[in-house]
Amino acid sequence: MNNIIWVKIDNGNYYYLLTKLNDIGITLYDNKKFKDYLLIKVSLKDYERIQKYLVSYNTSIYDLTGFNKIKIYMKKYIIFLLASIISIFILFLANNIIFKIDIKTNNYDIQNLVLEALKNNGIKTLSLKMPHNKIEKIVANILDKNKDTLEWLEIEYDGLIMNVYVTEKNIPKEEDNYNYCHIVAKTDAKISNMNIYRGVALKEINDYVNKGDIILSGDISFNNEVKNQVCAQGEIYGEVWYKVKVTVPFNEYYIEYTGKKRYNFNVKINDDKYYILRSRIKNKKLEETNLYKLNDFEINFVKEKEYVNKIRKLTEEQAYDKAFNLAIEKIKLQLDENEDILVKKVLKKEVNDSTIYLEVFIVAKENIGEIKVIEEELNNDANNSQNSI
Amino acid sequence: MKNLHFSEYFKDFLYDLNDFITIYENNLHVFNYTKLNKLSADEIVITINNKKILIKGNNLKIKQMTKQELLINGLILKVEFIYDE
Numbered sequence: 001m002n003n004i005i006w007v008k009i010d011n012g013n014y015y016y017l018l019t020k021l022n023d024i025g026i027t028l029y030d031n032k033k034f035k036d037y038l039l040i041k042v043s044l045k046d047y048e049r050i051q052k053y054l055v056s057y058n059t060s061i062y063d064l065t066g067f068n069k070i071k072i073y074m075k076k077y078i079i080f081l082l083a084s085i086i087s088i089f090i091l092f093l094a095n096n097i098i099f100k101i102d103i104k105t106n107n108y109d110i111q112n113l114v115l116e117a118l119k120n121n122g123i124k125t126l127s128l129k130m131p132h133n134k135i136e137k138i139v140a141n142i143l144d145k146n147k148d149t150l151e152w153l154e155i156e157y158d159g160l161i162m163n164v165y166v167t168e169k170n171i172p173k174e175e176d177n178y179n180y181c182h183i184v185a186k187t188d189a190k191i192s193n194m195n196i197y198r199g200v201a202l203k204e205i206n207d208y209v210n211k212g213d214i215i216l217s218g219d220i221s222f223n224n225e226v227k228n229q230v231c232a233q234g235e236i237y238g239e240v241w242y243k244v245k246v247t248v249p250f251n252e253y254y255i256e257y258t259g260k261k262r263y264n265f266n267v268k269i270n271d272d273k274y275y276i277l278r279s280r281i282k283n284k285k286l287e288e289t290n291l292y293k294l295n296d297f298e299i300n301f302v303k304e305k306e307y308v309n310k311i312r313k314l315t316e317e318q319a320y321d322k323a324f325n326l327a328i329e330k331i332k333l334q335l336d337e338n339e340d341i342l343v344k345k346v347l348k349k350e351v352n353d354s355t356i357y358l359e360v361f362i363v364a365k366e367n368i369g370e371i372k373v374i375e376e377e378l379n380n381d382a383n384n385s386q387n388s389i
Numbered sequence: 390m391k392n393l394h395f396s397e398y399f400k401d402f403l404y405d406l407n408d409f410i411t412i413y414e415n416n417l418h419v420f421n422y423t424k425l426n427k428l429s430a431d432e433i434v435i436t437i438n439n440k441k442i443l444i445k446g447n448n449l450k451i452k453q454m455t456k457q458e459l460l461i462n463g464l465i466l467k468v469e470f471i472y473d474e
Binding site: 014015016018019021022025026027028029030031033 | 425427428429430450451452453454455456
C-alpha cells in the first residue's frame with residue numbers, strides 16, 4: 001500500500017519548486033497553491049527524498065490519507081474506541097446471558113427436578129441464551145424423560161431472566177385414597193342440594209343438620225348389617241344462617257387528589273429504596289414504573305400525586321346502605337364461586353348521634369360437607385379379622 | 390518470481406503509441422515526455438522524443454506529475470514544436 005501524504009512547503013516559488021521536484025523525479029499526485037504555502041500530495045518515500053534534496057525549503061507533513069489517517073485517528077481516540085468496544089461487548093453479554101432462572105411452581109421437588117434437567121441440557125445461570133428451536137428440543141427432551149411427573153413445560157425469556165412455566169402431572173388427591181370415611185356437616189344448616197358419588201345418604205334434602213352430623217356414610221349396609229366400608233364422596237350444599245352486626249360512623253374519611261404531581265426516580269437494592277430527588281409533597285400516593293431490573297437491583301420512575309385528607313358527613317340513608325353492604329361483603333368473602341347469598345334482611349337498626357348500628361340476617365348457600373376419616377374402626381376390623389383367622 | 394508488468398502491457402495495448410499529447414477542456418495531458426525544460430505561468434517547454442514542444446497559455450499549472458506523464462491545467466493558447474537553428 002502506498003503511503004500517500006499531503007506535504008506543506010512554506011514560502012516557495014510555485015514554478016521553480018515544481019521544476020525542482022521534476023528534476024529529482026518526484027511523482028506528484030495533486031497540488032494546491034495558497035498565498036503563503038504550497039500543498040503537494042506525494043508518497044512517503046518521495047517526501048523523504050524532498051527532505052533530502054530540498055534542504056532550503058521548510059517542509060512538514062500536513063495531512064495523511066487512507067490507512068495512515070485511520071491509524072492516526074485510532075491512536076487519538078483509542079480510549080473512546082476501547083470504551084465503545086467494551087460497552088458493546090457488555091451489552092452483548094447482558095442481552096445474551098441468563099442471570100436468573102425463575103421456575104414458576106411452588107413445588108420445591110419439581111423446582112429441583114426442572115433445574116437439574118435444564119443443567120443437564122446446558123442451561124444454567126450465567127450461561128448464554130439458546131435459540132428458540134434448541135429450547136423447543138430441550139423442552140421436548142425434558143418432558144419425555146419426566147413424563148410421569150411433568151405435564152407441561154414452557155420456557156420464555158424476560159430480559160435477563162429465564163421464566164420456566166411448569167405444570168406437574170395431576171396426582172389424585174390424598175383423601176381419595178382413604179379407605180373409610182364419612183361426610184359430616186361442618187356447620188348447622190338446612191340441606192338444599194346433594195350430589196352423591198359414593199356412600200349412603202343418611203339425610204335428605206330440606207333436613208336440618210347440626211355440626212358433626214353424618215350426612216353421607218361410608219358404611220354400605222344390607223339388612224341392618226354393614227357389608228362394606230368405603231370413603232364417602234359427594235357435595236352437600238345447605239342453607240346456613242348468619243347474624244352479622246355492623247356499626248358505621250356518620251363521619252366518613254376519604255382522600256382527595258389536589259392535581260399536583262412530582263416526578264422522581266428511585267433505586268431499589270434488595271428491599272431498600274433510595275430516592276434520587278428530595279420529595280416536597282407531604283401526603284402523596286406513589287405510582288412506580290420499572291425502568292431497569294437486574295435480580296434484586298431496580299431503577300424505577302416514580303410519579304408522586306398529592307392528596308388531602310377530608311371528612312364528609314353521611315346521611316342516615318347513606319350510612320344505612322353502607323352498613324348493609326358491608327354486612328353482605330363480610331359473608332361474601334368466605335363464599336366460593338358455587339356458593340351464594342339467598343336471603344338478606346335487617347333485624348335491628350339503631351341510630352345514635354355519630355353511628356348507625358345494624359343487625360343483618362343472611363342466609364347463604366354453602367358447601368357444608370367435610371370428610372371425616374375413620375381410622376380406629378378400620379384397625380378394629382383388622383384385629384377382628386385376625387382373631388377370626 | 391518474474392514480474393509480468395500487466396498494467397504496462399495493457400497501457401501499451403490501449404495507447405499503441407510511444408508518446409502523445411492530448412488536449413481536453415482546460416487540461417493538457419503529455420505521455421512519455423523526456424524532460425521538463427521550462428515552467429512558468431505563460432509558457433511550458435517540454436522535450437518529447439528529442440523534440441522540444443512549447444505550450445503557451447495563461448495561468449498554467451502542473452496538476453499531476455510522474456516521471457513519464459504530465460497533466461497541465463490552465464487556459465491553453467498554443468502548442469508548437471521548437472526547432473533549434
